[in-house]
Amino acid sequence: RAGSRRDRDRDFRRQLSIDTRPFRPASEGNPSDDPDPLPAHRQALGERLYPRVQAMQPAFASKITGMLLELSPAQLLLLLASEDSLRARVDEAMELIIAHGRENGADSILDLGLLDSSEKVQENRKRHGSSRSVVDMDLDDTDDGDDNAPLFYQPGKRGFYTPRPGKNTEARLNCFRNIGRILGLCLLQNELCPITLNRHVIKVLLGRKVNWHDFAFFDPVMYESLRQLILASQSSDADAVFSAMDLAFAIDLCKEEGGGQVELIPNGVNIPVTPQNVYEYVRKYAEHRMLVVAEQPLHAMRKGLLDVLPK
Structure with missing residues (x-):
């Protein structure tokens, strides 16, 4: 192994x-x-x-x-x-x-x-x-100890933003909480929001469930690739196709999402993706990139929103 x-x-x-x-x-x-x-x-x-x-x-x-x-x-x-x-x-x-x-x-x-x-x-x-x-x-790149990366990035369609976790320092998370408060004030005073957020971010702020189809608005290119992967699992030669692709339950993240290789499940790097488990792979992939990567910033933004607009 x-x-x-x-x-x-x-x-x-x-x-x-x-x-x-x-x-x-x-x-x-x-x-x-x-x-x-x-x-x-x-x-x-x-x-x-x-x-x-x-x-x-x-x-x-x-x-x-x-x-x-x-x-x-x-x-x-x-x-x-x-x-x-x-x-x-x-x-x-x-x-x-x-x-x-x-x-x-x-x-x-x-x-x-x-x-x-x-x-x-x-x-x-x-x-x-x-x-x-x-x-x-x-x-x-050397680590200078600062956490000065931009607070948001555009994972898919230009003009739609998602929180960028950076190093999740206290100061950075406080910035996200303040952004949540600004969003709350916009809603309270019926003002236009100064930033257009990805759909899953809005759902998290509203306390709604994020699902697989929200990934289409987060990263449409990757959504289509994963959709094609699901379709391939239903073909007659699915086993041969997946064997040739040699995918595992581990993904490489871009630098905006923290970089490096992460496992979607324990020991995921040694667990191959097959036609039988491809649905789990796709779900874990979308969940990790939308929610797990930016879990703390999303939580901080929702906390700030509720500071202004209590439940």
């Missing part, structure tokens, strides 16, 4: 490789014509990733998407859930492509059309003050 856990941990940290083949979206031809087509679930993930990668690096969208598809399913789910994580991986892939082009001479760089894009990557490096990848820098 210890060996299995080490294997899964290593899989979660899988790195990008320049040797992977470019991704071919369905809009550019029938993927089934490929002599070695991708598994259906990988092709589906690629179709979701490709337009987002194309918006960041249009000249190399196919190559970078192909590189990303070699990551573990857990890492791919994180990229679909977090724009910052995806951008960091795209920047990392661009650095690998540029380094590969330099090693193979200027002609190789010209053939790949890398010269136009290399300046942008160099600007990113200068902005971060180092030639290391953005991913490396995020992992190496």
